[in-house]
Amino acid sequence: MSGGRNYRRKFMNTLMFVLAMGATAVALVPLASILMYVVAKGLTALNWDFFTQLPRPVGQPGGGLGNAIIGTIILVVAASFIGIPVGILAGIYLAEFGRGRLAGLVRFICDVMTGIPSIIVGIVVYGTMVLAMKRFSALAGAVALAVIMLPLVTRTTEEMLRLVPNSLREASLALGATRWRTTLSIVLRSAMGGIITGSLLAVARIAGETAPLLFTALNSRYWPTGLLDRIASLPVYIYTYATTPYEEMHRLAWGAALVLVAMVMLTSIAARMAGRRFGGGGRQ
């Protein structure tokens, strides 16, 4: 009797082990499928023209998405210029000065804000910037993206600064350095790897954002002309082209997806490498 029970228990144990492993395998099937399709279909679209030409009107074959590639880079760089410094400063506040109720509130808002749908940010930037300036602009798109990356940068900065041992701060202060010098050249420096990693991951995250760009940067069929004009981007082109009925545009959409995924992945890998290069010293 007891032997049968043990047999059943062992069977359950194995079954659950297999199920857990199976779940992991099943979840990785779509990943494999997506990457396979993006690479296979994307490669057929990539050629010199894809990177150097403007999109052609419907019905004309050929053309490229050069403007969207540059546009995405401009948007991401501009967003980083706004989002990263503010995020790092806010992170410093939370880690170095923030003990009171305000800091708790900001911390909580950061966590909660990472869960707010990005399309909401799009609506709000439309209401505050696009309507006020009476034009869709790269700047509005960049601000929307910056808002999305802000909480990510803030929280990683705070966490990385907290890893820096207090003895370092005390040593610096004891040597007569001011508080801000201590923070900037001692604390921030030893946490640099982690902060760069966090910031790059935030960059990778916003590079693929589409929804907030739909009504801020909008889209454009021309080369970027400045931050105050509408601007093309890869995500918006993928969306627009994928939802048209034209074969040629589908091909370009896959090409754009390959370029976008490559950009995101390269940034993520760079983030990991930065963490390894600068990160080691800070933690030990």
Place this chain on the structure above:
Amino acid sequence: MPNHKNRQVGDGFFHGLTLLAALVMLGVVIIIALQLVKGSQPAYARFGLGFIMGSRWDPVHGQFGSLPLIYGTIVSSLIALLIAVPLSLGIAVYLAELAPSRLRGPVSFLVELLAAIPSVVYGLWGIFVLVPWIRTTVEPLLHRFLGWLPFFQGNFYGFGMLAAGVILAIMIIPTIAAVSREVLLAVPNTQREAMLALGATRWETIKMAVLPYGRSGLLGAVILGLGRAVGETMAVTMVIGNRPQISPSVFELGQTIASIIANEFSEAFDDLHLAALVMAGLVLFTVTLLLNVVARLLVWRTARIAGGAGKE
């Protein structure tokens, strides 16, 4: 002495600067809330709370009831949870409890990779790979075996609630799995050791000592995933079919709050339509905010209990 004063000024300035940055965060959330409330005023003035109960969304005739959108959001998210929760928990259990240590890193990395793929790329893949598969394989099979249920009747479009639910499931798996794994890792080892010492199998240990201990954190992980599913926009917009209607069948086309905003916002030329979309956005904002707050509190509580217990 003047040097001393300079130091204080410098430190004060630095403190002020970082405080300002922190206040920017606060300001952003306040601006978001105010802007949504302000922008939705015209729609609120016209429809009041009937906006939420109204079942007809018809821009041409100026009728804006958001029930079909809310329905679509709930149903697509529920389908997503139904698929994603068991899979994610399986992944979390595998990664935290069962996997050999040299596999943990690479497998976690692959699961995280799922989160790194942009939503619009999911949508592209959805249109050209997932939707045809659902149309030719999944829907006919479901109809054949479960067709007597009202959920699995109707035409096989491929596009629709089912496709949206499946794609959402794939997208929220990394979130739920990662947070669940953290929660499981926070369960102190003494819990497991005690069970194992009593002669329990691995699975019995997980079932009786690990999962109950992390219950509220795991619930938090699921709610966090739900929050993401509710707000996810692009992939859903590309595969759900974009028709605001209420139908019991998951084969039918649908519309979510997020997808209707993506779809109609830039084409909404009359003010009432625009205000209605902003009001839909306000509903979405409120719901995701609440879900996130609840989820964070649950996850925090587990981490704190586990953290506190671990120290003793």
